Amino acid sequence: MAGVFLPLVEARLQRINFARHYLERVKVMRLFFSVLLAGIVSTVCVAQGLADPVSDLAQMQASFGAVHSMHFDIVRRDGRRMSIDMIKPDRYRGMLAGGVQAVIIGSTTWTSNSGHWGVDPKAKGASGEYLQNARTPLNGEPARDFTVVYLGPSNVGGIPVQHYRATRRGSAVVDELWVGANHLPLKVMHEIPQGTTTILYSQYNNVAPINRPV
Numbered sequence: 001m002a003g004v005f006l007p008l009v010e011a012r013l014q015r016i017n018f019a020r021h022y023l024e025r026v027k028v029m030r031l032f033f034s035v036l037l038a039g040i041v042s043t044v045c046v047a048q049g050l051a052d053p054v055s056d057l058a059q060m061q062a063s064f065g066a067v068h069s070m071h072f073d074i075v076r077r078d079g080r081r082m083s084i085d086m087i088k089p090d091r092y093r094g095m096l097a098g099g100v101q102a103v104i105i106g107s108t109t110w111t112s113n114s115g116h117w118g119v120d121p122k123a124k125g126a127s128g129e130y131l132q133n134a135r136t137p138l139n140g141e142p143a144r145d146f147t148v149v150y151l152g153p154s155n156v157g158g159i160p161v162q163h164y165r166a167t168r169r170g171s172a173v174v175d176e177l178w179v180g181a182n183h184l185p186l187k188v189m190h191e192i193p194q195g196t197t198t199i200l201y202s203q204y205n206n207v208a209p210i211n212r213p214v
Contacts, residue, residue, distance in 0.1 A: 054146075076130060105210070182204075
């Protein structure tokens with residue numbers, strides 16, 4: 001009798017083992033396709049979010065317009081540096097090129113080289129070129145005035161950003177912008193034939209009050 005039933009038992013065990021291996025393979029394949037599908041969906045979502053760089057920069061302008069204060073570090077075309085706090089619409093405080101401390105409120109500029117403050121009647125105030133560049137990271141409408149190209153992901157100081165190039169139509173002016181997840185610029189390079197100005201932005205909505213020096 002054992003010789004009759006043993007082959008049957010072995011065949012049954014083989015079928016059970018085959019079914020067990022089949023189910024394990026099905027589970028592995030399901031997991032593989034789930035991960036693959038998640039990656040495809042994620043890629044599509046990212047691509048859709050960056051599919052229109054013109055809209056991305058329009059959103060950046062809207063977000064930048066909504067903040068009330070910021071800090072920017074400027075490297076001028078001549079290599080000199082400026083470090084400025086700004087509170088909208090017209091208050092500035094910081095270190096200008098040449099190590100001059102300055103406070104600008106409206107059209108009035110106070111400067112100090114040695115701790116003694118005084119009004120500088122020759123200063124341009126907030127109308128100076130570099131301050132204008134800093135408070136308008138993209139001067140114009142992206143759709144109307146620029147040809148915009150998305151250059152891919154990057155980082156500024158270890159912070160993930162999206163990198164864009166905006167070329168002004170009909171001119172040699174080029175702006176490169178590195179925009180953070182909150183749609184605010186962290187870095188801008190403003191290129192004109194005379195040279196390049198680099199601006200780093202930080203401390204959005206986190207600048208101490210700016211008052212007239214005493």
